[in-house]
Amino acid sequence: MSDDHVYLSLAEGHDEGGDARWAFGTGFEDPLHGVDTAVPAGVDATELAATCLALGDDALVSAQRLAEWTTRAPELEEEVALANIGLDLLGQARLLYARCGQVDGSGRGEDAYAYLRDADDFRNVRLAELPGGDFAFSIVRLLVLSSWRLAHFERLAASPDPVLSAVAAKGVKELTYHRQYAADWAVRLGDGTPESHRRMRAALHQVGPYLGELFTAYDVRDEVVAVLAQVTEAAGLPMPAWRPTPGAGREGGHTEHLAPLLAELQGVARAHPGAVW
Amino acid sequence: MGRHFPKGLGSSYHGPNERSVGKWDSMTSPQSGTSSSAPPADRAEPELQRHFDDTIAHNQRIEPRDWMPEGYRRTLIRQIAQHAHSEIIGMQPEGEWITRAPSLRRKAILFAKVQDEAGHGLYLYSAAETLGADRADLTERLIEGRQKYSSIFNYPTPTFADVGVIGWFVDGAAICNQVPLCRSSYGPYARAMVRVCKEESFHQRQGYELLLTMMRGTDEQRAMVQDAVDRWWWPSLMMFGPPDDDSPNSAQSMAWKIKRHTNDELRQRFVDMTVPQAEKLGVTLPDPELRWNEERGHHDFGTPDWSELKRVISGDGPCNAQRMERRRTAHEEGAWVREAAAAHAAKQDKRREEGSAA
Numbered sequence: 318m319s320d321d322h323v324y325l326s327l328a329e330g331h332d333e334g335g336d337a338r339w340a341f342g343t344g345f346e347d348p349l350h351g352v353d354t355a356v357p358a359g360v361d362a363t364e365l366a367a368t369c370l371a372l373g374d375d376a377l378v379s380a381q382r383l384a385e386w387t388t389r390a391p392e393l394e395e396e397v398a399l400a401n402i403g404l405d406l407l408g409q410a411r412l413l414y415a416r417c418g419q420v421d422g423s424g425r426g427e428d429a430y431a432y433l434r435d436a437d438d439f440r441n442v443r444l445a446e447l448p449g450g451d452f453a454f455s456i457v458r459l460l461v462l463s464s465w466r467l468a469h470f471e472r473l474a475a476s477p478d479p480v481l482s483a484v485a486a487k488g489v490k491e492l493t494y495h496r497q498y499a500a501d502w503a504v505r506l507g508d509g510t511p512e513s514h515r516r517m518r519a520a521l522h523q524v525g526p527y528l529g530e531l532f533t534a535y536d537v538r539d540e541v542v543a544v545l546a547q548v549t550e551a552a553g554l555p556m557p558a559w560r561p562t563p564g565a566g567r568e569g570g571h572t573e574h575l576a577p578l579l580a581e582l583q584g585v586a587r588a589h590p591g592a593v594w
Numbered sequence: 595m596g597r598h599f600p601k602g603l604g605s606s607y608h609g610p611n612e613r614s615v616g617k618w619d620s621m622t623s624p625q626s627g628t629s630s631s632a633p634p635a636d637r638a639e640p641e642l643q644r645h646f647d648d649t650i651a652h653n654q655r656i657e658p659r660d661w662m663p664e665g666y667r668r669t670l671i672r673q674i675a676q677h678a679h680s681e682i683i684g685m686q687p688e689g690e691w692i693t694r695a696p697s698l699r700r701k702a703i704l705f706a707k708v709q710d711e712a713g714h715g716l717y718l719y720s721a722a723e724t725l726g727a728d729r730a731d732l733t734e735r736l737i738e739g740r741q742k743y744s745s746i747f748n749y750p751t752p753t754f755a756d757v758g759v760i761g762w763f764v765d766g767a768a769i770c771n772q773v774p775l776c777r778s779s780y781g782p783y784a785r786a787m788v789r790v791c792k793e794e795s796f797h798q799r800q801g802y803e804l805l806l807t808m809m810r811g812t813d814e815q816r817a818m819v820q821d822a823v824d825r826w827w828w829p830s831l832m833m834f835g836p837p838d839d840d841s842p843n844s845a846q847s848m849a850w851k852i853k854r855h856t857n858d859e860l861r862q863r864f865v866d867m868t869v870p871q872a873e874k875l876g877v878t879l880p881d882p883e884l885r886w887n888e889e890r891g892h893h894d895f896g897t898p899d900w901s902e903l904k905r906v907i908s909g910d911g912p913c914n915a916q917r918m919e920r921r922r923t924a925h926e927e928g929a930w931v932r933e934a935a936a937a938h939a940a941k942q943d944k945r946r947e948e949g950s951a952a
Contacts, residue, residue, distance in 0.1 A: 377698075384701075387689040387708055388920055391928025393682070393716045400709035404702060411698050427698050452931050508941060509934025516930070585754055586696035593811040594697040594754075594804070 349412065352483050356420050360477050366421035367440070368473075369481065370430070371534070371567055372466075373413035374441035377431055378575070379462060380407040381582055385449050395452075398498055402459070405491040412484045419480075432586040436576045442534065443566040444527035446575040453506055453516035457524055457557075460499035461531070464544040467492040468537035500548045507552025514553070521549070521557040529561035650851055655781035658724040666850055669843070670780050671727045672741070673852065678718035679736045679743035683917050685711045687751040688760055696754060703800050704757060710793050717789065721782040737922045745903060746833050748911030749825070755808060755818040756826070761801015762871070763823075763830040765794045770864045771834065774854035783852075802871065809876050816876075823872070824880045831895075832903045834861040840900075865893050 356362050383403035390396040414427040423429075444458060470492060473485035506513040532538040542556075549556050564570035586594075642661040649656060656662055689708045695701035719729040735741040746764055751757070772794070775787040808815040835841055835857040847853040855863075865884075872879050883896035905911065 381693055384692045384705060387692055387705075388685050389924045389927070391924070391931035393712050393719075395928075395931075396685075396712040397709055397716070400705055400712070404705050404709070407698065407702050407705065411702070414698075431698050432696070452928070505935050505938040506931070509936075509938040510930070512930050513934030513937075581693050585694050589696065589812065589814065591812055592696070592815050593807055594695075594700050 349480060349483055352479050354416075354419055354480060357477055357479070362420045362422075365478055365481065366417050369413040369417040369420070371440040372469075373410045373417060373430065374439045375445050375462070375466065376406040376410035376413065377582075378439070378441045378445040378578065380404075380410060381578055382445070382449055382455075382458075386455070391452055399455075402491075402495050402498065405488075405495065409484065409488050409491070412480075412487075416478075416480045416484065428586070432583045436571055436579055437569045439566070439571065439575060439579070440569065441566050441575075442527070442530050443564075443570075443572050443575075444524060444531065446566070446572060446578055447523075447527070448574050450520070450523070451516055452502075453513065454520040454523060456499050456502045456506065457517065457520040459495060460503055460548060461524055461528065461541070461545070461557075463492050463495035463499055464541045465531050465535070465537060467496055468540040469535045472537075496544070500544075503548050503554070504552045507549070507554040517552065517554055521554060525557045525560045526562040528557060528559050530565050530567070533565060534567050650779055653777075653779075653851070655784060656779050657781045665846070666852070667725055669847060669850070670783065670852060671722055671725050673847075674718055674722040674725070674783055675727065675732045675735070676742050676744075678715050678722060678732065679741060680747065681711045681715035681718060682736075683743045683921060684747045684764075685715075686917055686920055687747055687749070687913075688757055690751060691754060691757050694754070695757075700754075700757075700804065707761075707797050707800065710797070714790050714793070717786050721786045724782045725780075733925060737918070737925055739909070739918065742907065743917075744833060745906040745911060746829050747917060748906050748913045749829050750913055753818050753822060755805070755815070755822040758801045758804035758808065758819065759822040759826045761797050761799075762805060763826050763868070764833070765798040765801060766868065767830050767833040767864050769794050769798060770860050770867070774860075777851075777854055779851035802875070805875055805877075819875075820877050823877045827880050828898050828902075829906075831861055831864070831898045832900075832906075834858075834864065836900060836903065862892055865895050869893055 356365065380403045383399050383406070386399045386403075387396070390399055410431070411427045414425075414430040417430060418425040418427070442462075444462060447454075447458070449455060450458075467489065470485040470488045474482055474489060476482040476485065503517065506517045508514075531541070545556060643663065646656070646660070646662055646666075649660070656666075685708050688704060692701060692705050692708060695704050719732060722732060723729060732741065736743065746767075751760070769791055772787050772791050776784055776791060778784040778787065805819050808819050835844075838844065838856045838858045841857055844853065844856060848856070869879065869884070869886075881896045883894060885894055887894045906914070909915075
């Protein structure tokens with residue numbers, strides 16, 4: 318084997334334009350390759366844009382909370398897994414924002430949605446924006462949100478919009494893994510030690526007020542309840558109690574936690590107008 | 595390796611390169627090993643030593659089950675553990691920027707890169723475990739300050755340009771250090787390095803591409819890039835360790851073929867590699883003595899401030915305390931989770947036993 322390594326060629330072999338393939342290798346499949354981006358007849362573009370925006374916001378805000386675990390996870394395997402889930406959701410957000418920009422008439426790109434809107438323009442459900450909490454809270458939130466999103470994505474895979482349908486079909490595979498990961502940990506923590514059991518109970522109590530909002534948005538209550546019932550039973554935990562709180566993230570009503578989350582997410586981008594990254 | 599590695603990781607992993615859960619297997623299975631021809635354990639030590647020396651002399655690899663001198667084993671465990679610790683601590687300087695990255699594309703790239711580093715750490719701890727070390731014990735040693743990590747990660751990352759310069763310099767220097775280690779005499783370490791180097795070459799290119807993009811942006815961005823280059827250049831040169839005449843362990847590691855090149859050789863290679871890249875980028879490297887030497891066929895360059903390296907290694911760098919504190923806090927705050935997972939696994943075993951007994 319030779320030591321004359323390939324890295325010597327870093328500054329060679331690519332044009333001034335900065336070909337992205339050069340830096341990122343090949344094999345990056347465009348999940349929307351070949352999908353027709355025209356809005357089909359009979360699809361309400363305004364409604365489609367609103368759907369994409371709301372689902373994109375759920376994903377981006379969730380990915381941001383998951384990114385906060387970086388270098389803080391309880392074990393290295395969990396560093397890898399939580400990043401994996403965060404990356405999946407970030408990828409979903411990017412596709413959904415791109416679709417939103419195509420159909421809402423604004424022609425905006427993904428970054429305009431992520432970086433140039435304020436908290437009251439975000440449409441994510443409030444459960445996604447609640448502060449990180451401990452590992453038990455993150456697991457319970459992930460279990461609830463991934464079960465809810467998966468049930469909805471399974472329906473959206475049959476959407477008359479070919480782009481949303483393709484995004485949902487790809488997302489179903491990812492969300493199935495997210496739900497499994499969360500369910501496995503919920504059982505471990507519910508069953509593990511008195512301490513972990515106590516923390517799981519507290520986390521289930523904490524999400525209670527934010528569950529009603531999820532089922533106002535999408536009619537998937539039965540599926541989600543069935544998953545939660547199965548997991549909590551296996552974990553020896555009670556079902557979370559529904560305690561609806563007024564307001565809804567889907568209408569732009571948010572907790573006080575969203576604005577600081579966005580300030581962190583958007584700060585650098587907004588501080589450098591005209592910059593390219 | 596018997597840990598709860600997430601199911602389905604391989605299928606939904608998004609990083610710049612493919613990774614499969616089964617990667618651990620490829621590391622511990624001997625590929626060019628000498629296990630089959632290893633002498634029985636009851637032979638006298640001089641003969642075992644002779645066999646080991648022959649294996650090294652013939653550039654064959656030592657595998658986990660082969661006899662090896664205690665010093666070789668200890669040196670390798672120390673080196674691999676320090677390497678693993680460096681990957682894990684090295685997540686921090688850049689990890690800070692994932693939530694702040696100024697575009698979704700850069701956010702995804704950085705998130706995947708930091709995830710790769712966690713993967714490298716896992717991979718390297720597993721390599722150390724093939725030598726009889728225990729990951730939990732190695733982690734304790736790191737947290738108690740009994741084992742070191744690369745001093746480079748004790749420098750701060752005040753701007754987003756630092757993310758690009760770390761990719762370019764720090765990953766570049768790591769590659770210079772690690773590519774020769776792909777031929778290290780210890781099989782699992784050599785194979786780990788092949789994988790790590792492949793991923794780090796992506797990271798280096800991504801970092802350089804970020805800088806190219808920023809240099810095409812605003813004056814403010816160009817100034818950010820130059821500032822980051824100025825701050826990271828000398829610490830990056832120090833990544834290759836002290837000069838050869840002040841590197842006590844090098845000779846033995848070279849003889850054992852754990853190391854393949856001296857610190858100064860690798861440093862020279864890094865400088866020669868980086869100068870044309872800096873020109874292309876349009877930045878100045880902060881060394882007035884840096885110039886091409888036609889006679890040597892290499893660049894001459896100034897002497898790093900070795901007293902600074904000593905200070906940072908001994909714990910007195912700008913971010914040593916912060917890095918260790920973060921790692922310690924994560925470990926301590928995660929204790930209840932690890933205990934719960936272990937308790938659940940034990941209960942499950944017991945239930946299975948009771949089930950099969952009934």
